[in-house]
Each structure stands twice: as C-alpha cells, then as structure tokens.
Amino acid sequence: MRYISFILGQLARNSRHGWASQVMTLFTVSLSVLIFSFFFLIYTNMQKASSRLGNELRLIVYLEQEVPAAFRQEFKKKITDFDRVEKIAFISKEEAFARLTRQLGQESDVLEDLDPSFLPYSVEIFPSNNLKSLARIKDFSDYLGSLPGAVKVQYGQEWIERFGYFISLLRIIVLLSGALLILTSVFMVSYTIRLTLESRQEELEILRFLGATDRYIRGPVMVEGFLLGLFGAFSGLLSLFFLFQWIKNHFSGPVFMNLFELSFLPLANIGTIFLISLLLCSSGSLISIRKYLKV
Amino acid sequence: MTSDTAPPIDTALIDIVKVTKTYPPDIMALDEVSLAVGHGEMIFLTGVSGAGKTTLLKLLCFLESPTMGLIEMDKKDISKLSGHALQKMRQHIGVAYQDFRLLSKQTVYQNIALAMEVRYENPKKIKQRVLELLANLGLADKIHTPTSKLSRGEQQRVSIARACANKPPLILADEPTGNLDPAATSLVMDLFNRLHEEGTTIIIATHDQAIWQKSSHRIVNLENGKLQEIIKVNFDL
Structure with a gap:
C-alpha cells in the first residue's frame, strides 16, 4: 500500500x-x-x-435447353466432380419468369406483353467455398462454362474480384x-x-x-x-x-x-x-x- | 584518564586493512591505511585539507573503491557488495556530504524525508522524525523552503538531518560544521552526541579543532594519506 x-x-x-x-x-x-x-x-x-x-454466392449457368430429368443426376455429378457444392437447382423458364416478376414487384406490368418463356433455362449452383477462394471460384466458373449445353456462367465476377482486392x-x-x-x-x-x-x-x-x-x-x-x-x-x-x-x-x-x-x-x-x-x-x-x- | 581506545578486532563495525587509494596519474590519496571502528564508537578523522579524510569517507560509503586493501563492514568485504545488498547497506549508512548533495528545487522537508521514503517508512513516522530533526537543528521555520533558498550553513544542517533521519547504525559526516557558526555547531554536535548515546557509530571528518578538542572520543589523524597517530584525549579537558 x-x-x-x-x-x-x-x-x-x-x-x-x-x-x-x-x-x-x-x-x-x-x-x-x-x-x-x-x-x-x-x-x-x-x-x-x-x-x-460468400454464403449467398451462387453461380448461374445458362443453358441452351433444359436438362432432361433423366440426365440431371449425371449433370450434377459432373458439377460435383470439380468441387463440393451446397446445392444445385434446375430452373425452368417458367420459374425464371416467375422470379423476375417477383423481383420487379409493382413494376412487373412491363412483362405483361412478353412471352413467359423468353428467359433461358438455367442451373443455380451454391458452392460451399466462400470468397477467400476467389481463384477457385473462377476456375469453377470456367469449368461450368465448358459443360455441354452451357451458354454463359454468371456470378458477379467483376464485383467479387474488386471486393476481394479491396x-x-x-x-x-x-x-x-x-x-x-x-x-x-x-x-x-x-x-x-x-x-x-x-x-x-x-x-x-x-x-x-x-x-x-x-x-x-x-x-x-x-x-x-x-x-x-x-x-x-x-x-x-x-x-x-x-x-x-x-x-x-x-x-x-x-x-x-x-x-x-x-x-x-x-x-x-x-x-x-x-x-x-x-x-x-x-x-x-x-x-x-x-x-x-x-x- | 583517556578516551575510547581502538576496539578489539572482533567487535569492529568497520575494519580497514592496508587500504591504498590512488587517483590518476599517480596521486596517492590514502597510503596503506588501517583502522578499526567499533560498534557504537564515535571517532574524529582529522587532518588538513587534502590529507585524505574525504577519500576515506567516500570509500566507506561506496562512492569509490580502494585501489588496494580491504574494507569490511560488519565482517563483509564491501568491494563484493552489489545490487540489492549494496542498496540495503547504503540504507544503513547516513552520509552528510561536504557538498551537501541536496535537491535544490525540493523543500527542506522533502529532502530529509527522501532518506526515509526509500525505506518505505510510514508517512506519519517520516513527518514526526523530520519535524524533530528540524527542531533539533534550529530549522523548524524553514520546513517548506526550497533548499536553493537556504544559506550554506542551513543547507549543511539539512544534509546532516537527512543523514540522521533513519537513525542509521553508521553516520559519516564530512566537515559537518564547516559552514556553521558556534551556535549551530553546538546543535549539530548535540544531535551527534545523542545519536552516539543511542548506539550509533559516527565518523566525523573535520579540521575544526573546536569540535574535537573537548571531546572524549578517539581522534584519528591523517596526513598526506597516511594514518599518523591515534590521539587519546582526557575526558576532563
């Protein structure tokens, strides 16, 4: 003391x-x-x-045509051969149109004159990786783009890359x-x-x-x-x-x-x-x- | 009748054996000095300026080390003391330096209290002791004065008060009355005598004959660094 x-x-x-x-x-x-x-x-x-x-990240693969139900399991296997994924969802043209309508909300009336099947078929893939493996996601995207019937892969690449660099x-x-x-x-x-x-x-x-x-x-x-x-x-x-x-x-x-x-x-x-x-x-x-x- | 004589070696508090101190280039301040100082003894170290009195005191309070020889304090070779042991030993020696070594910006009270504060003494005890010492030395009215504002005589008394504050077993005083008038000298000597009666060992280096002529204590004379003689004085002088 x-x-x-x-x-x-x-x-x-x-x-x-x-x-x-x-x-x-x-x-x-x-x-x-x-x-x-x-x-x-x-x-x-x-x-x-x-x-x-990262948790909300999803890659969307736009397809030329719908994957028949019989081939879906094989298609999924091709995807999971490359990397582990949380979920794979096949989106029909109708479902895509319904989603777009929901997203537009009150302005959905702009879609009224359009054919509900104008949107392409797509597959949504939710990877288990997060943004830390940005390079891996890019590789994954390239791989998905090479799958038969794939037209385009989208995941906000530019934005995610910038975020990663930041x-x-x-x-x-x-x-x-x-x-x-x-x-x-x-x-x-x-x-x-x-x-x-x-x-x-x-x-x-x-x-x-x-x-x-x-x-x-x-x-x-x-x-x-x-x-x-x-x-x-x-x-x-x-x-x-x-x-x-x-x-x-x-x-x-x-x-x-x-x-x-x-x-x-x-x-x-x-x-x-x-x-x-x-x-x-x-x-x-x-x-x-x-x-x-x-x- | 004679005064104290040199103590038997086994009761000595300080034992100085053939101590030599030289300063560069080849100035011999002390030349094979041997001296034993007993527990509770009071001795006067006399000699003209430059005789080696201050050097001997500096060796005893660890400010310097001997070039040759041995100094034992309480049968401990002081050259081997270091760290905590040295600090503890210093706490048991009160030194009144010739140059006072006071803190000029601090008050009389703070300067004296410092010696007790380093021992973590109770603040009440410190205050009581400082007031007592100031009363004994005629400085009670200067308690809150910074030491830079004091006369040399007053500074000298503050330095003496600080040396006595802890009632240490050994007090070394270097020319303690050098700046004092007879009245102040008498106060200082009364204080030393009281402490001596309580059992304190006191070594006073002085060339002021007035303070040792009437004393009954042992007087050791130094001349050119050599211990010349031990004078025994009559009690009734």
Missing part, C-alpha cells in the same frame, strides 16, 4: 516536470491506436460482409498501421521516459546514494509507460467508438450501408488492442530504463 502511494506521488511529481511531453506522447499513442483500430474495424466488417456474401488492400493497410502503432508507441514512450529520466538525473543520483532499491527507482518509470499505454489505448478506442457512431448515423442508408451491417469491434479485439498498447508502451519504458537508468 505504501509502495503504491509512493508510486502515485512520484508519478504526480514526474507529471509536474514533464507534462508537455507526456501529453504529446499520450496524443500520439491515442492517434496510433485510433488509426490502427479504425482500419482494423473496417477490415473486420469487410471480412464479415465477405463471409455473408479486402487484400485493407489487410495491407491494417498491417502498415499496426507497424505505425508499434513504432510510435515504443519510440515515443521511450523518448518521453528518457526525458523524464534526464530531468531527474540529479535526484536519481541522490536516491542511489541513499540506498534506493531498483524497485523504488524503476517502479514509477515502468508504471508511467504502462499508464501511457492504458490511457492511450482507452482514448484511442473511445475516439474510434465516437467515429463509428458518427459513420453509422451519417452513412447508413438503403443502398450503401445495408450491404454491410456495421458492427463495432468485439470485446476480445478491444482487449487485445489494450493489451498490445500496454505491452508496447511498457516495452518503450523498459528500453529507456535499460539504456538510461543504471541503478
């Missing part, structure tokens, strides 16, 4: 001497946490969206912002602690003569780094939460946001970010102690 009160007293004393550099460091750590967690938040949401889209780009940005978080936290905290130690050189020397233990001298310095990490992570994540709320309130709408059900970082991720920030800032503190504080 006495040790804790001593540490708090020492921290208050250090803050009075070097509050400007401590505030700057806190700001930098918070900003780094915010940048990293912001991209991480987008990345996790995109991953979720990707997984959702996720890859996000992954790189998350890694880069993670590196930024590491560099700024470790170096800024290390630098601030160094300034603190330099401003206390005279005092530290006297403390050594008085027999101050390693724990007595190093304790407050370690705690300072730890607290910078804690408050840095807290303010960074709090800012992210407000930013998230703002985005949700201002960008949610029938087109854009309904595609992605935006959600905040799960508790486990928040805890991990806290832990990483604490570890990085404590490491920065430790580096300075090892380098500049010979007890």
Whole structure:
C-alpha cells in the first residue's frame, strides 16, 4: 500500500516536470491506436460482409435447353466432380419468369406483353467455398462454362474480384498501421521516459546514494509507460467508438450501408488492442530504463 | 584518564586493512591505511585539507573503491557488495556530504524525508522524525523552503538531518560544521552526541579543532594519506 502511494506521488511529481511531453506522447499513442483500430474495424466488417456474401454466392449457368430429368443426376455429378457444392437447382423458364416478376414487384406490368418463356433455362449452383477462394471460384466458373449445353456462367465476377482486392488492400493497410502503432508507441514512450529520466538525473543520483532499491527507482518509470499505454489505448478506442457512431448515423442508408451491417469491434479485439498498447508502451519504458537508468 | 581506545578486532563495525587509494596519474590519496571502528564508537578523522579524510569517507560509503586493501563492514568485504545488498547497506549508512548533495528545487522537508521514503517508512513516522530533526537543528521555520533558498550553513544542517533521519547504525559526516557558526555547531554536535548515546557509530571528518578538542572520543589523524597517530584525549579537558 505504501509502495503504491509512493508510486502515485512520484508519478504526480514526474507529471509536474514533464507534462508537455507526456501529453504529446499520450496524443500520439491515442492517434496510433485510433488509426490502427479504425482500419482494423473496417477490415473486420469487410471480412464479415465477405463471409455473408460468400454464403449467398451462387453461380448461374445458362443453358441452351433444359436438362432432361433423366440426365440431371449425371449433370450434377459432373458439377460435383470439380468441387463440393451446397446445392444445385434446375430452373425452368417458367420459374425464371416467375422470379423476375417477383423481383420487379409493382413494376412487373412491363412483362405483361412478353412471352413467359423468353428467359433461358438455367442451373443455380451454391458452392460451399466462400470468397477467400476467389481463384477457385473462377476456375469453377470456367469449368461450368465448358459443360455441354452451357451458354454463359454468371456470378458477379467483376464485383467479387474488386471486393476481394479491396479486402487484400485493407489487410495491407491494417498491417502498415499496426507497424505505425508499434513504432510510435515504443519510440515515443521511450523518448518521453528518457526525458523524464534526464530531468531527474540529479535526484536519481541522490536516491542511489541513499540506498534506493531498483524497485523504488524503476517502479514509477515502468508504471508511467504502462499508464501511457492504458490511457492511450482507452482514448484511442473511445475516439474510434465516437467515429463509428458518427459513420453509422451519417452513412447508413438503403443502398450503401445495408450491404454491410456495421458492427463495432468485439470485446476480445478491444482487449487485445489494450493489451498490445500496454505491452508496447511498457516495452518503450523498459528500453529507456535499460539504456538510461543504471541503478 | 583517556578516551575510547581502538576496539578489539572482533567487535569492529568497520575494519580497514592496508587500504591504498590512488587517483590518476599517480596521486596517492590514502597510503596503506588501517583502522578499526567499533560498534557504537564515535571517532574524529582529522587532518588538513587534502590529507585524505574525504577519500576515506567516500570509500566507506561506496562512492569509490580502494585501489588496494580491504574494507569490511560488519565482517563483509564491501568491494563484493552489489545490487540489492549494496542498496540495503547504503540504507544503513547516513552520509552528510561536504557538498551537501541536496535537491535544490525540493523543500527542506522533502529532502530529509527522501532518506526515509526509500525505506518505505510510514508517512506519519517520516513527518514526526523530520519535524524533530528540524527542531533539533534550529530549522523548524524553514520546513517548506526550497533548499536553493537556504544559506550554506542551513543547507549543511539539512544534509546532516537527512543523514540522521533513519537513525542509521553508521553516520559519516564530512566537515559537518564547516559552514556553521558556534551556535549551530553546538546543535549539530548535540544531535551527534545523542545519536552516539543511542548506539550509533559516527565518523566525523573535520579540521575544526573546536569540535574535537573537548571531546572524549578517539581522534584519528591523517596526513598526506597516511594514518599518523591515534590521539587519546582526557575526558576532563
């Protein structure tokens, strides 16, 4: 208890001497946490969206003519020979027309003068793979296109490819912002602690003569780094939460946001970010102690 | 009648055996000095400036190491002390430095309390002890004054108060009255005498004859780094 009160007293004393550099460091750590967690938040949401889209992904093979019932099993086997699928559905011209009517809703009257059999026969294939295996889906699509009677294969190829590339780009940005978080936290905290130690050189020397233990001298310095990490992570994540709320309130709408059900970082991720920030800032503190504080 | 004599070696708190200290290039500050200081003994280390008094005290408080020879404290070779053992040993030695070594921006109270804080003493106990010391040394009204605002004599007394704060078993005082007037000198010596009576071992390096002439304690004289003589003084002088 006495040790804790001593540490708090020492921290208050250090803050009075070097509050400007401590505030700057806190700001930098918070900003780094915010940048990293912001991209991480987008990345996790995109991953979720990707997984959702993956589950809903279907490849439609348009056929020249309907596959007779006797050959359907063989046709299915040809498909499953290439890859595992969740479901295969044969769509007749009538069913396709009925679907289109349903999709058009109130505007379905545009179809009134059209022949209900103007749409082609098709087969819907729901693969068990998701978007992570984009190359595999492309191969699958090529394979389906080579099946006898297949005219065209459709699965929103261009859109899915772009989405895949965007996720890859996000992954790189998350890694880069993670590196930024590491560099700024470790170096800024290390630098601030160094300034603190330099401003206390005279005092530290006297403390050594008085027999101050390693724990007595190093304790407050370690705690300072730890607290910078804690408050840095807290303010960074709090800012992210407000930013998230703002985005949700201002960008949610029938087109854009309904595609992605935006959600905040799960508790486990928040805890991990806290832990990483604490570890990085404590490491920065430790580096300075090892380098500049010979007890 | 004579004062204390050198203690038998088995009761010595400090045992200095043929200690030599040279500074580059070849300045010999101490030359094969041997001295035993008993538990609870008070001795005066005398000699002119440059005789080696400060060097000897620096060796005893681990600020420097001897070039040759052995120093034992409580039968432990102090050259082998390091880390936690050294820190603990330092906590048991109160040192009043000739250059005071005070924190200039901190108050008198904070400077004295620091010696007790490193031992995690109870804040109430620290306050009580600091107030007591300041009263003893005539500095009660300076308690919240930063030490940079004090006169040299006052700074010296703060340094002495800090050395005595923990009631350590050993106090080393380097010219403790060098900047003091007779009244302040008397306060300081009264404090030392009281601590000595309570069993503290005290070594005072001084060239101020006034403080040891009337003393009944052992006086060790250093001259050009050599231990010249051990003078025994009459009690009733």
